[in-house]
Amino acid sequence: MAAIAPLPYALTRFAWALNIPLGVDAEFLKDFNTINPMAQLTEWVFGVICICGAILTLGLIMKWGEVFPRWFPFIGGKRVPIPLAVIPASIVAIAVTAAGVVFTFSFFAVTFNLLPADGVLLGSISGTVGPMLIWVPWGLMLGLAALAYYYRRRGQCIHCGRK
Numbered sequence: 001m002a003a004i005a006p007l008p009y010a011l012t013r014f015a016w017a018l019n020i021p022l023g024v025d026a027e028f029l030k031d032f033n034t035i036n037p038m039a040q041l042t043e044w045v046f047g048v049i050c051i052c053g054a055i056l057t058l059g060l061i062m063k064w065g066e067v068f069p070r071w072f073p074f075i076g077g078k079r080v081p082i083p084l085a086v087i088p089a090s091i092v093a094i095a096v097t098a099a100g101v102v103f104t105f106s107f108f109a110v111t112f113n114l115l116p117a118d119g120v121l122l123g124s125i126s127g128t129v130g131p132m133l134i135w136v137p138w139g140l141m142l143g144l145a146a147l148a149y150y151y152r153r154r155g156q157c158i159h160c161g162r163k
Helices: 006-017 026-035 039-061 082-111 119-123 125-153
Strands: none
Touching: 006 039, 006 125, 026 039, 039 082, 039 125, 082 125
16 A cells, blocks of 8 residues: 555646646646746656655565665665665655645545635645545555564564564
8 A cells, every 4th residue: 555555646746747637627727837837847756756655665565675676886786774765764654644644634624614725725625635635544554664674674683582
């Protein structure tokens, strides 16, 4: 789930970069691109980052994430240091979970009329925030994948002797 969860968000961002109003009306997308002239480039960057994150997440759960590919200069074939995988994954897991809580709260607050639906993000809440509603489970699953990677790679525990 941690590797699949970023894909809807990436798909939405790629669609917006191509001026396809996925989840939003065409007027919203036009206004958004007018307000921010770099919007299309930003959408491509966010989409690519999500895809890269999904691939790196697979490295946490698959055997190929333990050794650098041979084609990497200088470090190819060497074992990936555990902190190099676990620390960034943990930071992203915390950030994604926290952002997901905020977006989920905003979505439900606007849906149940607890907050007014104004502003660029809240004006088209289903299309802009909808793909982010899976960020809480995504962050939690990414955190669990990082923890599992750590336990799988750590070796024998110095305290209890367990592997």
